[in-house]
Amino acid sequence: MDLNAIYLVSDSIGETADVVIRSALFQFETENYQLKKYSYVQTTEEIDEICAKAADDDHAMIFYTFVKKEMADYMKDRIEKAGLIGVDIYSPILTGLGQLFQLPAKEKPGINRQLNADYFNRVEAIEFSVKYDDGRDPRGIEKADIILIGVSRTSKTPLSIYLANKNVKVANIPLFPESKPPKEIFSIAPERIIGLVNSPKKLNEVRKERLKTLGLPPSASYAGMERILEELEYADQIMKQIGCEIIDVSNKAIEETADHILHYMDVMNINRKQL
Amino acid sequence: MDLNAIYLVSDSIGETADVVIRSALFQFETENYQLKKYSYVQTTEEIDEICAKAADDDHAMIFYTFVKKEMADYMKDRIEKAGLIGVDIYSPILTGLGQLFQLPAKEKPGINRQLNADYFNRVEAIEFSVKYDDGRDPRGIEKADIILIGVSRTSKTPLSIYLANKNVKVANIPLFPESKPPKEIFSIAPERIIGLVNSPKKLNEVRKERLKTLGLPPSASYAGMERILEELEYADQIMKQIGCEIIDVSNKAIEETADHILHYMDVMNINRKQL
Structure with missing residues (x-):
C-alpha cells in the first residue's frame, strides 16, 4: 500500500x-x-x-x-x-x-x-536553567523563580528545561546522602522550592536503564533498592525540614508535572520573568 | 472596557x-x-x-x-x-x-x-544537551548527533535545547582565542559540526545587554568591537580549518536557525536518535 x-x-x-x-x-x-x-x-x-x-x-x-x-x-x-x-x-x-x-x-x-521582549525572556530563562542545572552553582538558588530538589532520576533536568520554555527560571539541586545540599535552600522562601519524589520501583527501573546507557552493570548499588530507599529517606528529611511542596513524578509525563508546578506558582503568586 | x-x-x-x-x-x-x-x-x-x-x-x-x-x-x-x-x-x-x-x-x-520510546528519546536528548552544553565535557563531541561551535552569544545554548526537543543530541563548544578547542572537533566528520556566526554589530548589542544583566559595565572589552572582531576572526579560522557548515544567526530567531539545521541534517543524512 x-x-x-x-x-x-x-x-x-x-x-x-x-x-x-x-x-x-x-x-x-x-x-x-x-x-x-x-x-x-x-x-x-x-x-x-x-x-x-x-x-x-x-x-x-x-x-x-x-x-x-x-x-x-x-x-x-x-x-x-x-x-x-x-x-x-x-x-x-x-x-x-x-x-x-x-x-x-x-x-x-x-x-x-519576532525578537521581542517575551522571546528574549524565554531565551534567558533557558540559558539560566541550563547554567544552574544539577547544582552547578548555588548562586542560582537565590536568582531562580523555582528551585527543584530531588534524588537522581526524578526528572529535574527535563522539567527545568520545560519550565524554562514557559519563561520560568529554574535551578535544580541533586540530593544525595554523601553531600550536604547548599545552605541557601534552607534560607530562601520555602514556597519557591519543589521537592520531587519517585517511587522506589520506578527509580530502580530508570536507574538500571541509565546504567545500561552508561555501559555499566545494572547491579551497581546506584540502582539497588537499598541505596534507593536510603536516598529517598534522606531526601524526605530535607524536604520536611524545608517544608516545601512535594510532587510524586512516578508515572507522570514531564508536561504533567510542569503543569502542576505552573498552577502551584499561580496559586502561590510566584512571579516569572523576575530576576 | x-x-x-x-x-x-x-x-x-x-x-x-x-x-x-x-x-x-x-x-x-x-x-x-x-x-x-x-x-x-x-x-x-x-x-x-x-x-x-x-x-x-x-x-x-x-x-x-x-x-x-x-x-x-x-x-x-x-x-x-x-x-x-x-x-x-x-x-x-x-x-x-x-x-x-x-x-x-x-x-x-x-x-x-504517554511514556513511550519517543518520549524517552526526547528526554534523553535534553539531558544530553544540557550535560554537554558550553564545552563542559569534550567526550560529548563523539556521542552527539550535532556539534555547535561559535563565539559567545551566537545562541549555542538555546539552539541546543530547541534541537534536543526535536530528538537531536547536541554538544556545544565555545570558541575564544585564549583557549584551544578540544581536539575532537578536528577528528570527527565535519558534517556533524555547525559553525555559528553573528554580525559584529549584533554581538556588540547582545553582549552589552549581557553585561548589564550580570551587573557589569557595558564598556568591558567583552562587548567591545576590537575584541569581537578578534574572536570572529579566530572562529572563522577554526571553522575553515574544519570545513564545516556555517550559519549566520544575526536577526534569526532560534526556531529559524534550528529549522535550517534540521533541514541540513536531512540532506546530509545525519540521523537523530542514535547514540
Whole structure:
C-alpha cells in the first residue's frame, strides 16, 4: 500500500501546524504516513506547485496555516479544484479571535518569532536553567523563580528545561546522602522550592536503564533498592525540614508535572520573568 | 472596557490549544484579553459549568480540543445554545486524518504524553544537551548527533535545547582565542559540526545587554568591537580549518536557525536518535 502523504504548508516555519498534527497523529494506530513540510510559502505559484504534487500522490491530504486570508482562500480553492482534501487550521481561529476583539488580524507571517521582549525572556530563562542545572552553582538558588530538589532520576533536568520554555527560571539541586545540599535552600522562601519524589520501583527501573546507557552493570548499588530507599529517606528529611511542596513524578509525563508546578506558582503568586 | 475572556478547554493538559492560540494571538494588536485554561475536562457536567461561566462573561470565546468526538459535539451544542462563539480546533483535523487513513481515531486523551520510546528519546536528548552544553565535557563531541561551535552569544545554548526537543543530541563548544578547542572537533566528520556566526554589530548589542544583566559595565572589552572582531576572526579560522557548515544567526530567531539545521541534517543524512 502506498504511504499516505501529509502535507504541512505554512507561510512561516510551520511549527504550529507541526505541533498540532503530530499531536493528532497519536490518535491513529498507523505509521503509514509521510510528513511533507513546506515552509515560507508566500506566493500563489508555490501553492499551485504543492497542490499539483499532492494531486500526483495516491493518498494525500493538505493541512495549512496561512495568516493571510487571501492565501488561505486561494489554497482552499486550489484544493477543491484538484479534488484533494485539506484542512485550514488557522482561519477559523483567526476569524474567531477577530470577532472577539473586533479587530482585523495583522496578517504578518512569522510575527510570533519576532525578537521581542517575551522571546528574549524565554531565551534567558533557558540559558539560566541550563547554567544552574544539577547544582552547578548555588548562586542560582537565590536568582531562580523555582528551585527543584530531588534524588537522581526524578526528572529535574527535563522539567527545568520545560519550565524554562514557559519563561520560568529554574535551578535544580541533586540530593544525595554523601553531600550536604547548599545552605541557601534552607534560607530562601520555602514556597519557591519543589521537592520531587519517585517511587522506589520506578527509580530502580530508570536507574538500571541509565546504567545500561552508561555501559555499566545494572547491579551497581546506584540502582539497588537499598541505596534507593536510603536516598529517598534522606531526601524526605530535607524536604520536611524545608517544608516545601512535594510532587510524586512516578508515572507522570514531564508536561504533567510542569503543569502542576505552573498552577502551584499561580496559586502561590510566584512571579516569572523576575530576576 | 471589559477584558475579553478566551477559554481554552481540553480533555488533556491543553498544551496543543495553548500553542495554537498563543501563536494566533500574535496576529492581533491587543493585550486586552485573559486566557482561562481548563484542563482534563472529562465530563459533560464540566462542559456545562464552563459554558455557564463563559455566558456570564461579557466577551468570551471558547476554543476546545477534545479527542472524543462525543465531547466535542456536546461542547458545540452547548456553545450554540448559550449563544457563545466557539472554535473546535481538533475535530476537523481528526476527521481529516481519519478520512486519509480510513481508520477510526483512538479517542484517548493524553495519549501524546504517554511514556513511550519517543518520549524517552526526547528526554534523553535534553539531558544530553544540557550535560554537554558550553564545552563542559569534550567526550560529548563523539556521542552527539550535532556539534555547535561559535563565539559567545551566537545562541549555542538555546539552539541546543530547541534541537534536543526535536530528538537531536547536541554538544556545544565555545570558541575564544585564549583557549584551544578540544581536539575532537578536528577528528570527527565535519558534517556533524555547525559553525555559528553573528554580525559584529549584533554581538556588540547582545553582549552589552549581557553585561548589564550580570551587573557589569557595558564598556568591558567583552562587548567591545576590537575584541569581537578578534574572536570572529579566530572562529572563522577554526571553522575553515574544519570545513564545516556555517550559519549566520544575526536577526534569526532560534526556531529559524534550528529549522535550517534540521533541514541540513536531512540532506546530509545525519540521523537523530542514535547514540
